Amino acid sequence: MAAPPAxxxxxxxxxxxxxxxxxVVFYPFLLMRQLASNGLPDPWSxxxxQPVLPWRGRITTVKAPGQPGSTDGAxxxxxxxAAFFGTVAxxxxxxxxxxxxxxxxxxxxxxxxxLHYAWLCHAAGGVDAFCIGSEMRGLTQIRGPGNSFPAVxxxxxxxxxxxxxxGSACKLTYAADWSEYFGYVDADGNRWFHLDPLWADENIDFIGIDNYMPLSDWRDGDAHADAGAGSIHDLDYLRANVAGGEGYDWYYPTExxxxxxxxxxxxxxxxxxPWVWRYKDIxxxxxxxxxxxxxxVRAAQxxxxxxxxxxxxxxxxxxxAVDKGTNQPNKFLDPKSSESSLPYFSTGARDDxxxxxxxxxxxxxxxxPEANPVSEVYGGPMVDMTRAHVWAWDARPFPWFPNDLSRWSDGENWTQGHWITGRTLHQPLALVVAEVCRRAGIAAYDVSGLQGLVRGYAVPSTSSPRAVLQPLMLGHGFDAVERGGTLVFRMRDGRAGGTVEAGALVARDGGALELTRAPQAEVAGRVRLGYIAAEGDYEARAAEAIFPDEATTTVTQSELPMVLTVPQAQGIAERWLAEARVARDTARFGLPPSSPYRVGDVVALGAARYRLDRVALGAAAQVEGVRVESGVYQRRDRAGLRPELRPFAVxxxxLPVFLDLPLLRGTEVAHAPHLAVTGSPWPGVVAVYDSAxxxxxxxxxxxxxxxxIGATQTPLARARPGLWDRGPALRVRVAGGDLxxxxxxEVLGGAxxxxxxxxxxWEVFQFADAVLIAPGVYDLSxxxxxxxxxxxxxxxxxxxxSQVVLLDDAVQQLTLPLSARGLARTWRVGPAQRGFDDPSYVVQTQAFDGVGLRPYAPVHLRVAEVAGDLTVTWVRRTRVDGDSWAGYEVPLAEGREAYLLRVIADDAVVRSTxxxxxxxxxxVAMQAADGVAGSFTIAVAQLSxxxxxxxxxxxxxxxxx
Structure with a gap:
């Protein structure tokens, strides 16, 4: 007889x-399968x-205790x-x-x-431990006559x-909920140790607790009761709340x-x-x-x-792994379940x-050992942490779980969920920095102030310790300062450690206080960050941040040899950008030599806060600082973003197509070219290398x-700009996507x-109609x-x-210094997972004019004749901010207004001015001097x-x- 598949x-x-x-610890899990519109009356209301997919702890009598008509106590x-348990032997x-x-x-x-599962375990050769149930809090608290507990x-x-x-070799237990194991307080305030008969039973070998007790009571901002700890991630703060804080020292009677x-x-x-009322006082x-x-009354026995x-x-x-998860570790996000909710005061952001x-x-x-003593009865510790089971270390293979949503629909829940799958190799930032210090021979260092995790980090063997630490400092936002002969590492948080009053300032060269703001042009308005994307194919990626009001072309680009999630990388780029703008403001001032402030300290000065970057000691302490804001350093990990897994492709x-394009949105770097790339199979990420x-x-x-990208299959004749071209359809064959x-x-809006x-x-045109003629072939009209x-x-x-390229977000602008405009460079384009010398790379030599700098051709060119003199007039156009109807005249995008005018006769330029x-x-005199007669042409171009x-x-x- 074959066993059933399950x-x-x-x-x-x-x-x-x-x-x-x-x-092997076998833990049968009772899943409640109530779905929407189940027609089952809710015993709790x-x-x-009944609620959709409820917790098994909701199992109770037909009407729950405290509800009208409840049979509790009868x-x-x-x-x-008895009916729930049944009579099976x-x-x-x-x-x-x-x-x-x-x-x-x-x-x-x-x-x-x-019993069925117990027999399965027996048939498989036995298990080390077996749970006869778990978290049936509502069931175990049902009372029978005489305050008995029949489920127990x-x-x-x-x-x-x-x-x-x-058999006797298998250890047995009941896995009680953390709110259930220690007893039951009924509606009248009576304390029952209702599970004690079970815990004392000779067939129960250990006390099973599903432990999700809160370790924090954190809120946003600095005004809440625990704010003095500095951060919810502080290890000492969390450790103090294992047997402290809510459920130990105090409680909240109401919400x-x-x-x-x-x-x-x-x-x-x-x-x-008091321990009688403390669920944390194990x-x-x-x-x-x-x-x-x-x-x-306290029972005598x-x-x-x-x-x-x-x-x-x-x-x-x-x-x-969710914001403020330690406020309520038992809470989880699962849209399918009515039990789904965020922890108290959580924003819902991901927080590994x-x-x-x-x-x-x-x-x-x-x-x-002081918190976890050894029993003289059985010779082992009170809490056996060698038998602590973290929920959930999933057996499904990472990173296919959680990324393969077609196979596992619960993969969406992983990002902010309890899973440690894919997270077990993360290292605390403090331990990574400590290892760098140890290897560098630094004897005195302090990493206790560091909070962060490192998913992966490449360390060149020849790098100096400073070079090894620098990417970590940039990525995680922390400083290294000297304090009493110890190298102290601490997170940047923008919080002031003290206040410098105006009366405490000491006169110095230039006055007691000098405030400076750097010009906007000197501040990077766009940041691009290269990194390795986590939790997928670990491909090289880039994150970019730009201010909405950014008008300059200054770009700061950095490469971090770190494994980062997509939102984490984006958050780092945004933090750099915000730090740079805030740090435009600097302060120089003098303090008494006795001042306690050192390099790295943050002080409040007036309405602003400054991080001290330089302190020169003399007759007075000469201090220089940059302005900081605490909001810049708030964690911004977003949820729901994860890389896609791609099947292996040789x-x-x-196919790269370089495009020297005009400004389309106005935010581009005017002189830099664009690149469009397609391929089949698509390698996932394409790297672009260049060299002079x-x-x-x-x-x-x-x-x-x-x-x-594609090519035309029919010709496209000239048409007037500014009017709808209703001529014959342009037929194109494209690859890489659909039109x-x-x-x-929408076309008028830029689509x-x-x-x-x-x-x-290159000409840029737009189309409203796209008709699919054959696979990959469209008629555009x-x-x-x-x-x-x-x-x-x-x-x-x-x-x-002729080549055609759809100008969507897949077309990216390359980085090119202005000094390289017009100069030939060698470009290598290929799969990012291969080196640039791999045969799969396409090599091209290209030079670009910087068409984004090119002025537009003038319009409304007119010639009027008066007594033989010809007066030529035209209207200037602009390549920047010319779409608004609000102004009297379009802006002049060039440094000066100038035009080159030519007179052309018999295909020769006879005058240029x-x-x-x-x-x-x-x-008339000019005409005679130029010898023009009959037909000739006047041509005008704006100069840049x-x-x-x-x-x-x-x-x-x-x-x-």
């Missing part, structure tokens, strides 16, 4: 782990439906519990041909569920039956009290046993006899529990560090998206821009031609075979000191007409 999988997994010498409640199962066969009563009961009695019977099946932080101390009046609960409290008689196992513990610090705090606290050459020669290549940029039609208003050209000269001033370079016809205004008179003449606009003239 049974076979369970037995195979157990056998495999045993064969590898691994300990008057709702007609014989009917005892009968409901161990002998109702047998093992036949390796399969577990059932022949007992036709009931779907809890006993059948647990039923669990004792079940434990004895499982012992018969699994209103929680909101206001009205903390009520936990006391016990005359009996002086030590006293374990060490003392338990006396129930009924109607305010203790419960069955024998102090220090059995160890505690954390059958579960953990914390979600709080998960790491929670686990470090728990481990280090319970490693202390690296093949990609044929060696010394450096990474220029990374391209993450495949561009839509789509848009509304005319569907496409470049057409010969590889050197209803066009706007010659956009962004390219009407000046539009030929009479673009021939068949420069003028400074949009008008010129060609006198940086670019030269732009495209010419021509007008034909008939001499003497």
């Amino acid at each position: 049974d076979a999988s369970v037995m195979q997994s157990i056998a495999l782990m045993r064969a590898r010498g691994l300990g 008057d709702a007609a439906d 014989a009917e409640a005892e009968a409901e519990v 161990p002998g109702d199962f047998a093992i036949v041909d390796g399969a577990v066969v059932y022949s007992g009563p036709a009931e779907t009961s809890y006993r059948r569920f647990i 009695a039923a669990l004792r019977v079940l434990a004895a039956d499982v012992r018969v099946i699994l 209103a009290d929680r909101a206001a932080q009205n903390r009520v101390p936990i006391t016990d009046g005359a009996h002086d046993e 030590l006293n609960w374990w060490s003392n006899p338990h006396h129930a409290r009924v109607d305010g 203790p419960t069955e529990w024998a102090p220090r008689s059995k160890p505690v196992w954390f059958t579960e513990l953990g914390c979600a 560090l709080i998960q790491m610090q929670y686990l470090r705090a728990m481990h280090s606290y319970w490693a202390d 690296p093949v050459p990609v 020669l044929d060696d010394g290549f450096a990474l220029n940029t990374l391209i993450n998206a495949r561009a839509i 789509a039609a848009v509304r005319e208003a 569907n821009a496409m470049a057409i050209g010969d590889g050197h000269v 209803l066009r706007l031609r010659g956009q962004a001033g390219t009407d000046g370079v539009m030929p009479d016809v673009w021939p068949v075979g 420069e003028v400074g205004a949009p008008g010129w008179t060609y006198s 000191d940086a670019f030269g003449p732009g495209p010419f606009r021509n007008v034909s003239v008939e001499a003497g007409a």
Whole structure:
């Protein structure tokens, strides 16, 4: 007889782990499958439906205790519990041909569920430990007649039956919820140690606790009660709350009290046993006899529990990787479940560090023998941390889980969830910096102020210790300062450690106080950060940040040899940018020699705060500082962003198309070219290297998206700019994506821009209609031609075979110094996972004119004749900010207004002159001197000191007409 597929999988997994010498703790999990509109009355309210996918701790009587009509405390409640457990016996199962066969009563009961799994474990060769249940808090608190607890009695019977099946070598327990293990306070305030008969039972070997007790009570800002700790990530703060804080020292009677932080101390009046009411006081609960409290009276006789008689196992513990996760470690995000919620006061941002610090705090606290004494009864520690089970270290392979959402739909929950899958190799920043210091031979250092985690970091073996630390300091935002002969590392937080009053300033050269603001042009307005993307294919990526009001072309680019998540990298770039803008403000002032402030300190000076970067001691301390703001350093990890896993593809050459384009959005670097890349198969990330020669290549940029590139299959004739081109459709064949039609208003707003050209000269046009003719083939019609001033370079016809590139976000601008404009450079473009010398790289030599600097051709060129003199007039255009209708005249984008004017006769230039205004008179005398007669042409182009003449606009003239 073959085992059912699910049974076979369970037995195979157990056998495999045993064969590898691994300990196996079997934890049957009762999943509540109520779905929407289930029609099951809610026992906890008057709702007609029970909540979707609720917690098993909600299981209770038909009407929960405290609800009208509840059977709690009556014989009917005892009968409901008996019906839930059922009557299945161990002998109702047998093992036949390796399969577990059932022949007992036709009931779907809890006993059948647990005993079935116990027999599966037996058939697989046994397990080290087995849980007879978990977190059924509502069930165990149901009372029968005489304040009995029938579910607890039923669990004792079940434990004895499982012992018969699994034998004495298997350790048995019940995995109690952290709010359940220590007892039960009923609605009247009575304290019951209702689980003590189970904990004392001879078949229960240890106290199982699913430990999700809070380790913090943190709020945003600096005004809350715990703000003195500095940070929720502070290890000492979290460790102090393992047996302290909420649930130990104090509690919140109501949610209103929680909101206001009205903390009520936990006391016990005359009996002086406050631990009776403390769910966090495992030590006293374990060490003392338990006396129930009924109607305010301490029971004379203790419960069955024998102090220090059995160890505690954390059958579960953990914390979600979410902002303020330690405020409520039991909370999780799962849109499918009605139990889904954020911890108290959480923003919902991802926070892997709080998960790491929670686990470090728990481990280090319970490693202390004073907090975790050894029992003289069984000779082991109170809490056996070698049997602590972190929820959840998933068996599914990382990074396919969580990234393969087509296979595992719960992958979306991983980002802010409890999983340590994919996170176990992260290292605390403090330990990484400490290792660098040790290897450098630094004897006195202090890393206790560092908070952060390192996902991966490449350290060149030849780098100096300072060079090794520098990327970590930049990425995580911390400083190194000397204090008393010790190298102290501490996070930048912008918080002032003191205030410098105006009266305390000492006169110095230039006055007691000098405040300076650097010019905007000297401050980087755009930051680009190269890094290695975490949790996917670990490809090289780039993050970029720019101020919305940024008008300069200054770009700061850095490469961090660090593994970062996408939002983490983006946050670092944004922090750098914000720091740079705030640090425009500097202060120089004098302080008395006795001043306690040192380099690295942050002081409040007036309404601003300054970080001291230089302190020169003399008759007075000469201090220089830069302005800081604490908001710059707030964590900004976003949730829901993760890289996609791509199947392996053999690296093949990609198709790069370099484009020297005009300004389209106005935020581009005017002289720098753009690059579009496509390929099949797409390598995921394309790296672009460049060099002025044929060696010394450096990474220029990374391209993450495949561009839509193609060629024309029909010619495209010239058309007037500024009007809808309703001529024949332009047929194109493209690769790299799909084209789509848009509304005319969207085209006017900038949509569907496409470049057409010969590889050197490019016209920009837009299209509204795109009709799919064949795979990859489209007819494009209803066009706007010659956009962004390219009407000046539009030929009479673009021939068949002209290149086309859709100008979307996949087309990226390259970094090119202004001094390199017009100079040939060698470019290597290929898969980022390969070196630039790999055969898969495409090599091209390109030079770029910097078309973004090119003036537009003038318009409305007119010639008027008066007494033989020809007066030529025209209207200037601009390449920058020319779309607004609010101004009297469009801005002058060039350093000066100048035009180059030519007179052309018989295909020869007979006169060339420069003028400074949009008008010129060609006198009769000039005409005679030039020998013009009959037809000739006057051509006008606007001049740029940086670019030269732009495209010419021509007008034909008939001499003497």
